[in-house]
Amino acid sequence: MKSLTLKRTLLSLLVVALLGATFSTGCYDRVELEGMAFVVGLGLDKGPNNTIDVTVRIAVPGEMAGNNGSSSNAAQLGGSRPITVRANTIAGALTLLNSTVERQVSLLHLATILIGENVAKAGVLDYVGPLVRMREFRRTVTFFVVPGEAREIFETNQPVLEKSMSRFHESISEISRHTGLSVTSKIHEFIVESEEPNEDPVAPVMAVNEKVKEQTQQSQKDTREETMPGQNVSFKPGELVRMGGNSLDFIGTGVFRGDKLVTYLDGIETRMLLMIRGELLRTQMDFPDPQQKGKYEVIELKHARTPQTEIKLDSDPIQIKIRQKLEGDLIGVQSSIDYTEENNMRVLENSVRETLKQKEQDLMEHLYHDYQAAPFGMFRKIRSQFSTIQEMEQYPFREKLKTAQVTVDIDLNIRRIGVQLAPVGPK
Amino acid sequence: MIKTGHLGRREMLALTVVASVADVSLFYPQQLVMRGASAGWMIPVFSMLVAFAVWALVAPVLVREEKQDLITLCEKSLGSFATRAICVVIALYMIADLSTFTRTFTEAVVTTVLPRSPISFIAVPFFLVCMYYAKKGIEGISRVSLVLWSWLAIGMLALLILNWNWMRPEQAMPLWGNGIGPLLSGAGLFTSVFLNILVIALFSSRMRKGSDVRAIGYWSIGIIGVTYLLVTLVFLMCFSPEAAMRSPFPLYQLGRLIYIGRFIQRLEAAFVFIWVVMAVIKVSMAVMIATYLFATVFRMPVYRPLVAAVAIIVYDLSFYPRSFVETISYNNKYIVTWGWAVTMGIPLVVTLAVRVRKRREVRGDEELDPQENAS
Amino acid sequence: MSVWQKISRAFAVDDAILDEDFSLMPEELQEGRPEKGKQKQPKTQESEQSSKPKQEPKQDLKQEPEHEHEDDRPSASTLSHAQPRRRSPVKPKKIGHRSTEADDPSAEPSEIAAKSSRPEPESEPEPKPDAPQKVRREKRKQQAKNYEVDPEQHNLSFKPTYPEQVSISLHENRDTIIQLFQIPRNADFVIREFTVSTETPIQAFAVFMEGMSDKTIINDNVLQPLMLLASLPHGHAQARADLIKNSLLPGNQLQILEKWEAVKNNILTGSTAVFVEGMDCALIVETKGWEHRTVSDTKTETVVRGPHDAFTENLRTNTGLVRARLRTEKLITEITQVGELAATDIAIMYVEGIVSQKLVTEVKRRIKAIKVDFLQDSGTLEQFIEDPPFSMIPRMLATERPDRVAVSLTEGYVAVFVGQSPYVLILPTMLWSLLHTAEDAYVRYPFGTLLRLIRFSAFLVALLLPALYIAVTNYHPEMIPTDLMLTIASSREKVPFPVVMEVLLMEVAIELIREAGIRIPNVIGPTIGIVGALILGQAAVQAGVVSPLLVIVVSVTALAAFTMPNYNLSFAVRTLRFVMILLSGVWGFYGITLGMLVLLMDWATMKSFGIPMLTNVSPYKQSSADVILRGRVFKQEIRPGALYPGLMKRQVRITRPWDPATHDSREAVEQYEQENRQQDTEARNTKGKRGGNPT
Structure with missing residues (x-):
């Protein structure tokens, strides 16, 4: 009887194995990698009649295998040429895409979302909101606001180094964390900040630099004077004065109120914004020399401590006081003055402090008074002053922003001076 | 009494903790935030205190009455009819709780991991595994939970810690959230999560050393409370209260949020392990308890023949609600509203009855003694 | 059914x-x-x-x-x-x-x-040198009794055709021998007839087996003294036997047997039987001396640091190897025999006082229950006595290392030696022990721990990696970094099969290579296997049958499976791997998790000779830090509690009194001593002779 049982067991095992085999060939969720079209970049533009133009770039597996150069213009970035579809919703657009893409379109590997200016101004959440419910979409996607059309970015993007789309965006985020010229923000932060009361999100900007674009389209034989006509240094997105490189500028910040874009900040203002938010990593900045006109000193700045914020809710107008403690390294000295000398250093510190303070106050007042936009994370810090949510929601913070008084108090210490004491100078 | 075998000290602790914590992977944290807003994390603290209080009343009786459990105590103090009624009530509660739990669990698996599969394709293997577990009995379940609970703890902690870059402590402010009223009422209702009191009371006679029960109870209540607290707090700090209210499956959402550089991201699928394990342990334990109680009621010598039947009933019931949303509303309407009465109320009532009886006996003895002396 | x-x-x-x-x-x-x-x-x-x-x-x-x-x-x-x-x-x-x-x-x-009480004498320890006879006789009686009681059961259908007792007549005995061994036809048996050269010569003959007995011993110690030096008085048979035994046969082991059954068995094991006219018993001289492999290097459990000798195909050499390491009179070797057609010696070895008596009895009970005609090897014995027969992982540990057996014996395990098998069974076992090697203890503890961690992760890798690969590529492609995903996808574009198929193909190929590598009849077999794998992988990739990454996955899995120190365990892992592959092909991670849960439950409720396979962890039992990690040797103060050893304590609390870092202030020492005492008394009081704490 036992041996019979054994046989039966073996038999049933066989049946199970066969069933398993059939299952494994016809399973519901199993999709082979080569059966999917992974969207790596998604661009949103507003179409006519409340429609949306969705531009996608799909990663092409074969392109990764290193055959660069041969198809130089056609498919940069290891992806297909951008495809744009007009639809009512993003999900609808993805379905429609499958009428031209052979494989199942999937957002699982989505690396970035580019939001066109018209979409941003109309309200981002109307478009991105439905995406959040989708399983394939994740909140850790990077996103950029594009002054102009999102599709244009896909067409003109020609990275200097990176070959793959996902790496490209990760590298941009990483590098702007260090330069402070642009914010790094994921869609999760954007959504959370726009949902929170009295907080406004910010977004990094990716802009097409028309001048550089023209250069790449024309022959590269023009002289420097012709192609770089700008008089001054510019930190504005899309207006950087440069030759060669990618035709895109990754600089500046889009400031929102709610989920609607209100204005752009340039690179320097972005640094101020980050400094107020306390998110600035090590960054190098130029400051005019207090003692020699026309000369600049380079200082690397970082937070020595997280900024302290004090807000008096009762006072009218509302008073916002920020105390910052910064730490600096002297990186470059253009003038002939020896800033390693105690007194000179104090002078330099004071001038830098004044400059920063002025710029920060200007920025805050500008945003508060002109737009009532609150991208500085101020309200978050005073949440603890309320005892319940209801109380908090009743407080008319935004109203009070119009007349808010801002004082910034900066404490700067230049601690290190690089590897040289007195500046190198001619005899 | 139906044989279930012995439980070790650590096994019991692991079992009760894992089974009670299982709900954390589903919508409970979201419900907490819903009730308490930014103070949602305080609800588990308050209910933990309530549970401690209840345990402080229940435990001494269990310890004093060596080798007794809820059923035998009940039989002693309230009589056999009440015992049967209580067994049926607990069993029905378990089945009801299970059917919403399994439905939400399978729905969660469908929405998050296997979106194109039909729900029965997910539920059938799940129930098969749970039946196997329930059939192996509480000894086996407790041993597996002892093996796995450190892994669960590591996974859970990893999930919470890897999200540190999103955490903003300010989002757990204002301190009192929706106000103290909702917090307290929520805390009262939320005590139904502390299933461990009931489980320990039911199986206290299976411990080798009866007095271990007390410490196990306190520890498990503490661990469960802290787990809910931590998960809810992290959930609140990563999403704002406003966003947390709107997203079910917090563990899954937290898993999706993990983004630390190029390599450590998009890990949510790996955390499937955690909630499947917890779900299997909770469901199999509850199925086992329900069958065990039914078997007790009908004076069956063994419980195993009922396992399949009860599992199939739970399977059927779990498909009763039309949708995920309806399941949650059923859960809130019935399970959450009345669960505390079963998980806290029954052990409390039974042990109080035991105390009263004991006192009466003592008094009776005292009354008897003088008579004897007199005569 | x-x-x-x-x-x-x-x-x-x-x-x-x-x-x-x-x-x-x-x-x-x-x-x-x-x-x-x-x-x-x-x-x-x-x-x-x-x-x-x-x-x-x-x-x-x-x-x-x-x-x-x-x-x-x-x-x-x-x-x-x-x-x-x-x-x-x-x-x-x-x-x-x-x-x-x-x-x-x-x-x-x-x-x-x-x-x-009856089996007791049989389980008597090794005969002590001063009284070997008595013990043997007892045993013989035992056998005789069994034979009487239930011939059918004991002998399957091999009914004895010979008389029970040795006859007094030499001639009759000779006939019996001839008939028993079918002598002219059966060429292995030799009868040497001779005359004992006493004053009145007495006829005698010796029987031995060609090839199994040592000829020089027979010549020098049996034939020579009897034929050349003897002087034998007439008298009672028993007295004559005693005389021969005491003064004429200088063999080092000698028994006097009266039952043919026993005489036959002794001849079959290589002893020489001497029959003397007028004696109703046979003199058995120990002349075993068959050819066998000498003790040589370990074949499957090689270590770098540590002894290199391994068991060989000789029972007594094997027991000797262990005894040489563990020189205590407490080490008991009980020998029984299994097999009705041809008996195989089985030695059960344990340390009296440490081992749980219940365990020994159970082992003996299970071995005694085996009634087969022939037991080939310890591998066969294992299948006869293991607990639930339908489970993948082995329930006992087969080792070829005497040092491992020795240390296991001191922890309270029982070792079972089977006949000519070079693998000794250590039982019971836990899942963890199957992943230990002897070397873990010989290297210092950080490295021992590292080795163990590597092995435990290799266990998981060998079990799960291909399944995880399938789950990730088919169900959760988001988990792969985008660039790697694209590489895999592009390499898969030419492959016509689904990933599951691809993995199964490669796994089967690996199994083939592995099997072929063992069967290739020379030393370079394994090398050829590995080379074959590389070539196969390379060619398969170039032909577009599999993707390159998969080759890596499969070979890492194979490597991980090779690190399994236990042969049986690696079989289990390899078989279960296929199950996991199928599960992950159907349900992805969800399936793997459910599969693992079922496996865990199986392991958690499985017992090996009365101890759960996952014990020391679950159910928790007291033990030294030697379960998953390898703790410091001088901290390993107790034996594994799951075995309920007679004495929990293994070494004193302070083994390094000279170390300035040791806490040996008076108070500390007192406390330690108190704890030690408590441990001892606890072991004695609460558990009778056994030790260990209950769960």
């Missing part, structure tokens, strides 16, 4: 409670609840029943083994029969259970005692 019946079993009564199965736990703890007096172990019985396929066809024998168990059980738990068995009022009936079993306690205590 049809499939439906099998399914219906799922709805039927199965009242197996782990806690009540056979366990090393002391009875008084196991029977903590008097209302469950059941202490039978249906599982063991079933396995034993199933382990006797040979008996199936014999109708008349069918009932016998059943009886035997009934009789044996009390002897297995001699401690328990003092208290009468209590059982629950309603006895659940097991489907397919014999009704005879229900009334087994009907056996009267006295009867049980009588029966249980």
